[in-house]
Amino acid sequence: MEINDLGDLDLRPGRLTLWRISVPGTARWRPDPRRPSYVQEEHLRCFENGRPTWLGVTFEWSGEVDTTALSSAILGWVDRHEALRCRFDRDGTAIHLATVGPGAAALDLVELGDYADPGELARTLEDVFDTKTEPLSWPPHVFVTISRPGCTTLVIASDHSVTDAYSMASVPYEIRELYSAAIQGVAPRLAPAHSYLEYAVSERARVSDLTDGDPVIGHWRELIAATGGQLPDFPVSVGALGGAAALQQTRRIWLSDAESAVRFDRACRAQGGHTMAGMFACLALAGKALGNQKKFHSVAPFHTRNATRWKNSVGWYVGMSPVSFPVSDTFPDLLRSVGLELKRAKETAQVPFSKAMEVLGAALRDRFMVSYMDDRVVPGSDCWARWRTRFLISRSNDPQEVYVWVSRSHDGICLNFRHPGTPTARSAVDRYFAEVTKLANGISGALPRPVVVDD
Numbered sequence: 001m002e003i004n005d006l007g008d009l010d011l012r013p014g015r016l017t018l019w020r021i022s023v024p025g026t027a028r029w030r031p032d033p034r035r036p037s038y039v040q041e042e043h044l045r046c047f048e049n050g051r052p053t054w055l056g057v058t059f060e061w062s063g064e065v066d067t068t069a070l071s072s073a074i075l076g077w078v079d080r081h082e083a084l085r086c087r088f089d090r091d092g093t094a095i096h097l098a099t100v101g102p103g104a105a106a107l108d109l110v111e112l113g114d115y116a117d118p119g120e121l122a123r124t125l126e127d128v129f130d131t132k133t134e135p136l137s138w139p140p141h142v143f144v145t146i147s148r149p150g151c152t153t154l155v156i157a158s159d160h161s162v163t164d165a166y167s168m169a170s171v172p173y174e175i176r177e178l179y180s181a182a183i184q185g186v187a188p189r190l191a192p193a194h195s196y197l198e199y200a201v202s203e204r205a206r207v208s209d210l211t212d213g214d215p216v217i218g219h220w221r222e223l224i225a226a227t228g229g230q231l232p233d234f235p236v237s238v239g240a241l242g243g244a245a246a247l248q249q250t251r252r253i254w255l256s257d258a259e260s261a262v263r264f265d266r267a268c269r270a271q272g273g274h275t276m277a278g279m280f281a282c283l284a285l286a287g288k289a290l291g292n293q294k295k296f297h298s299v300a301p302f303h304t305r306n307a308t309r310w311k312n313s314v315g316w317y318v319g320m321s322p323v324s325f326p327v328s329d330t331f332p333d334l335l336r337s338v339g340l341e342l343k344r345a346k347e348t349a350q351v352p353f354s355k356a357m358e359v360l361g362a363a364l365r366d367r368f369m370v371s372y373m374d375d376r377v378v379p380g381s382d383c384w385a386r387w388r389t390r391f392l393i394s395r396s397n398d399p400q401e402v403y404v405w406v407s408r409s410h411d412g413i414c415l416n417f418r419h420p421g422t423p424t425a426r427s428a429v430d431r432y433f434a435e436v437t438k439l440a441n442g443i444s445g446a447l448p449r450p451v452v453v454d455d
Contacts, residue, residue: 009058009390011118012148018110019074019143028104032097037200038352039316043161044088044095047135054133056157056392059172065152066183071107073178074143078105081314082195083162087138135161165373167314172389173380196315207355216351217359223322232297234368234402235287236432239424248396249421253433255440257412264444273335276372278443279406280338286435288327297324299366302349319349367400375409382410
């Protein structure tokens with residue numbers, strides 16, 4: 001999964017059309033006593049108007065799409081997932097929920113015009129996504145098509161409150177299956193999708209009695225103590241924080257192709273690990289080489305889809321956890337330490353971050369996050385190249401955060417990262433990932449690859 005900005009899209013001249021969802025009349029919305037999940041609640045309480053927090057995906061069809069079939073597919077996707085049919089209202093610190101049933105939504109097409117200038121097209125898309133995906137307005141998701149001779153591109157953006165990376169990665173397959181079913185006049189071949197709102201209910205019941213003595217709280221307490229009462233910083237200094245938050249840069253490196261990724265995985269497994277452990281080991285070794293760090297500290301997201309019924313559901317199924325381990329001198333020992341910590345971290349992530357902080361009586365924020373995702377398990381991922389699939393993320397302003405997303409796909413291993421947009425930060429991050437690349441190549445036995453970073 002490559003995480004792109006809008007400049008990475010196919011920005012050839014085209015006609016933009018907004019597919020606008022609405023619920024005619026207010027009577028169909030009904031108050032819902034269920035509470036949002038912990039991560040939703042924290043997100044909605046902290047939301048600031050004008051600060052976009054959307055995730056996006058884009059893919060294309062050859063030729064012109066059938067408008068009726070695509071309308072059916074979009075509405076079918078919304079009907080399929082209850083998280084897309086819930087509306088939030090914030091009253092002080094309280095969050096109120098209302099829902100609408102399947103079949104209540106309608107769809108209108110609004111022509112945005114023809115765009116010949118790539119920059120203007122990208123700015124228009126970004127403005128649409130920034131203004132029409134606010135989590136306290138409904139819908140917090142938006143659809144735009146770009147029509148050109150020979151192809152049609154669908155671009156979808158959704159606020160993070162109702163989707164996660166896996167949810168967005170599943171969109172191309174689901175929409176295309178719903179579209180094909182509408183064209184053929186048959187039922188779509190999609191497995192049932194359970195409601196994220198029901199997951200939120202079960203999550204609250206599961207952690208309601210969490211106490212200070214729980215091992216999860218101990219895991220967080222250990223990390224906070226090891227990192228000076230805060231959550232970890234990036235292993236290499238990114239410079240002075242300054243006053244105003246700098247616009248962050250989102251960039252990426254293709255660490256390996258598919259063949260090299262297989263060799264990397266085999267090398268890690270031969271020494272007691274796997275690709276995920278190997279990547280964390282490379283990140284740790286880079287920090288040791290550049291900053292003489294004897295321990296690696298970060299926070300990491302893990303999925304919480306740990307029951308079969310949540311597998312096909314759209315929602316924010318993510319929990320945060322500490323990842324902290326000593327940087328051993330030998331690679332097998334390091335892989336062993338990483339593997340044990342990742343296993344522990346996955347358990348810790350089942351308790352929502354905000355709940356853990358509540359029990360600790362702390363108000364902390366993550367500053368260095370490392371995510372790993374194996375995209376090969378996502379339905380349709382083997383077709384992403386043919387569908388020209390791209391994944392997008394909204395811009396961010398922050399003087400501290402360094403976020404890293406490591407993804408393994410059918411095409412290889414990609415490092416996506418976001419950092420403060422200053423020359424000092426860019427230089428530090430470039431040195432760090434050049435070292436990570438060198439280490440990964442050494443493990444896989446690959447020939448040295450030029451570190452090509454996309455802006």
